[in-house]
Amino acid sequence: MIHVFNTMTRTKELFTAIQPGVVNMYVCGPTVYNYIHIGNARSAIAFDTIRRYFEYSGYQVNYVSNFTDVDDKIIKAAHEAGISEQALTTKFEQAFNDDTKPLNIKPATVRPLATEHIDEIIAFVVDLIAKGYAYEAQGDVYFRARKFPDYGHLAHQNIDDLEIGASERLDDGELARKEDPVDFAVWKGANPDEAITWASPWGPGRPGWHIECSVMALKYLGTTIDIHGGGQDLAFPHHTNEIAQSEAHTGTTFANYWLHNGFVTVGDDNEKMSKSLGNFVTVHDLLQDVDAQALRLMMATTHYRRPLAYTKVAITEAIQIVKRLQTAYANLAFRVQQADAVQTPDVDFTAQVNAFKVNFMQAMDDDFNVANAMTVINDFATALNVYANQAAVSALTGQLALDEFAAEVMVIGVDVQPVANDDDTSWIDEQVAARDAAKKAKDYAQADAIRAALKAQGIILEDTAQGTRWKKE
RNA sequence: GAUGGUAUAGCCAAGUGGUAAGGCAUGGGUCUGCAACACCCUGAUCGUCGGUUCGAAUCCGAUUACCAUCUCCA
Numbered sequence: 116m117i118h119v120f121n122t123m124t125r126t127k128e129l130f131t132a133i134q135p136g137v138v139n140m141y142v143c144g145p146t147v148y149n150y151i152h153i154g155n156a157r158s159a160i161a162f163d164t165i166r167r168y169f170e171y172s173g174y175q176v177n178y179v180s181n182f183t184d185v186d187d188k189i190i191k192a193a194h195e196a197g198i199s200e201q202a203l204t205t206k207f208e209q210a211f212n213d214d215t216k217p218l219n220i221k222p223a224t225v226r227p228l229a230t231e232h233i234d235e236i237i238a239f240v241v242d243l244i245a246k247g248y249a250y251e252a253q254g255d256v257y258f259r260a261r262k263f264p265d266y267g268h269l270a271h272q273n274i275d276d277l278e279i280g281a282s283e284r285l286d287d288g289e290l291a292r293k294e295d296p297v298d299f300a301v302w303k304g305a306n307p308d309e310a311i312t313w314a315s316p317w318g319p320g321r322p323g324w325h326i327e328c329s330v331m332a333l334k335y336l337g338t339t340i341d342i343h344g345g346g347q348d349l350a351f352p353h354h355t356n357e358i359a360q361s362e363a364h365t366g367t368t369f370a371n372y373w374l375h376n377g378f379v380t381v382g383d384d385n386e387k388m389s390k391s392l393g394n395f396v397t398v399h400d401l402l403q404d405v406d407a408q409a410l411r412l413m414m415a416t417t418h419y420r421r422p423l424a425y426t427k428v429a430i431t432e433a434i435q436i437v438k439r440l441q442t443a444y445a446n447l448a449f450r451v452q453q454a455d456a457v458q459t460p461d462v463d464f465t466a467q468v469n470a471f472k473v474n475f476m477q478a479m480d481d482d483f484n485v486a487n488a489m490t491v492i493n494d495f496a497t498a499l500n501v502y503a504n505q506a507a508v509s510a511l512t513g514q515l516a517l518d519e520f521a522a523e524v525m526v527i528g529v530d531v532q533p534v535a536n537d538d539d540t541s542w543i544d545e546q547v548a549a550r551d552a553a554k555k556a557k558d559y560a561q562a563d564a565i566r567a568a569l570k571a572q573g574i575i576l577e578d579t580a581q582g583t584r585w586k587k588e
Numbered sequence: 589g590a591u592g593g594u595a596u597a598g599c600c601a602a603g604u605g606g607u608a609a610g611g612c613a614u615g616g617g618u619c620u621g622c623a624a625c626a627c628c629c630u631g632a633u634c635g636u637c638g639g640u641u642c643g644a645a646u647c648c649g650a651u652u653a654c655c656a657u658c659u660c661c662a
Contacts, residue, residue, distance in 0.1 A: 563621095
């Protein structure tokens with residue numbers, strides 16, 4: 116029984132899927148005009164963890180997340196770089212994939228682009244106008260926010276308060292075209308110098324920022340989706356406007372649950388990291404010298420709604436934890452492969468493993484409480500180590516435990532299973548055998564020399580009751 | 589101004605009425621020929637003030653500090 120915190124109601128609610136066993140979720144993706152920064156990554160990681168937990172729990176998840184590939188910033192960045200908008204967005208779409216893969220962020224089921232849905236967007240806008248929710252004004256089309264009942268509910272903003280802010284910010288031209296300052300654009304007429312435009316009933320132009328998500332969520336997931344997610348800063352105006360448009364269009368609830376992740380903060384005063392403040396670190400740069408698994412663990416194990424302070428200390432600690440989890444897995448995996456492991460189940464250890472699974476799910480069922488889940492995973496890791504040191508172990512139960520452990524850790528996006536290695540390692544095995552021989556002859560000077568020589572090459576030796584094993588540093 | 593969030597050990601952090609999980613770091617110990625791996629042990633009365641209660645980190649009031657949103661932003 117999974118409970119999620121719904122921004123709309125500000126309470127934890129029991130999650131009930133529209134279609135039993137299936138979760139349809141839409142997560143707003145980045146605008147692709149630069150490398151993603153770790154704030155973008157945090158959002159992707161938060162919802163990837165949520166997705167993985169639904170899948171771990173037996174749900175089929177249809178995970179749709181877009182790229183915004185047309186807007187003012189893209190036009191500006193492309194112009195500055197002297198390349199086409201499409202060349203720019205293609206580059207950073209690829210960069211997104213390259214940066215998120217090592218973070219174990221699963222590819223979206225569908226990754227739609229705004230520019231590939233222009234016809235649907237225009238049809239959507241036509242319908243909004245037909246229903247009286249939108250109006251054309253000199254090539255632009257605006258949505259009548261006040262006509263939509265309860266506008267601003269998601270962000271708990273009062274429309275009259277919003278009007279004051281809106282009136283102060285808008286430029287005169289836009290203000291003059293709007294019937295009401297709180298109205299927002301669903302279609303933007305092209306400026307004369309803009310090359311990236313599409314023909315529409317209102318002349319050449321391009322979609323407003325919010326409309327693409329409404330259109331694509333509808334197209335790929337249906338009129339009412341289970342979960343809509345994104346960063347906290349999207350609650351207003353982006354999601355607020357999506358709700359207004361979508362519900363005006365379909366006449367029914369857009370999304371049953373709204374989930375918002377907290378920000379990444381940086382510096383001593385925990386300031387929000389953002390592109391506009393210029394205080395961001397791109398994942399592209401960071402991965403040059405930070406272990407991707409550690410970064411993933413650090414970001415996944417802070418509860419998704421809490422602010423996440425990005426610090427060197429947090430990374431260092433995450434490196435330790437990843438190592439501990441991988442070592443625990445390796446320790447028992449090594450033992451399970453040994454000839455002395457029996458092929459009958461171990462009842463007591465099976466019960467322990469089952470208890471860990473129950474506790475893990477209990478923690479994650481509570482709005483994805485990863486902190487408590489990590490407590491379980493830590494206990495689990497200790498149990499693997501203890502079991503690996505027992506005089507007698509069951510290969511069957513050991514493997515069962517390893518699989519369950521790996522599955523739980525994979526929910527937070529960390530892979531504890533060793534990567535396949537094609538390098539020729541027979542020379543290491545020869546050195547280990549030579550050292551064993553020296554030890555047997557009590558020639559410890561020689562044994563230690565071999566160990567030191569291997570260490571110099573990044574090979575660590577570990578002696579166990581079942582023989583010596585090695586691993587890379 | 590409006591609307592939210594946060595404040596627990598050196599650091600990260602769980603915990604919504606019953607006497608403070610877990611991790612990292614520190615120190616000690618076991619295992620080892622010595623190491624490595626692993627295991628065991630080791631720490632806080634919960635921003636401040638007041639109230640309710642047999643009992644509060646948890647509820648109420650006040651107060652302080654920091655962060656965020658209010659049409660660029662994950």
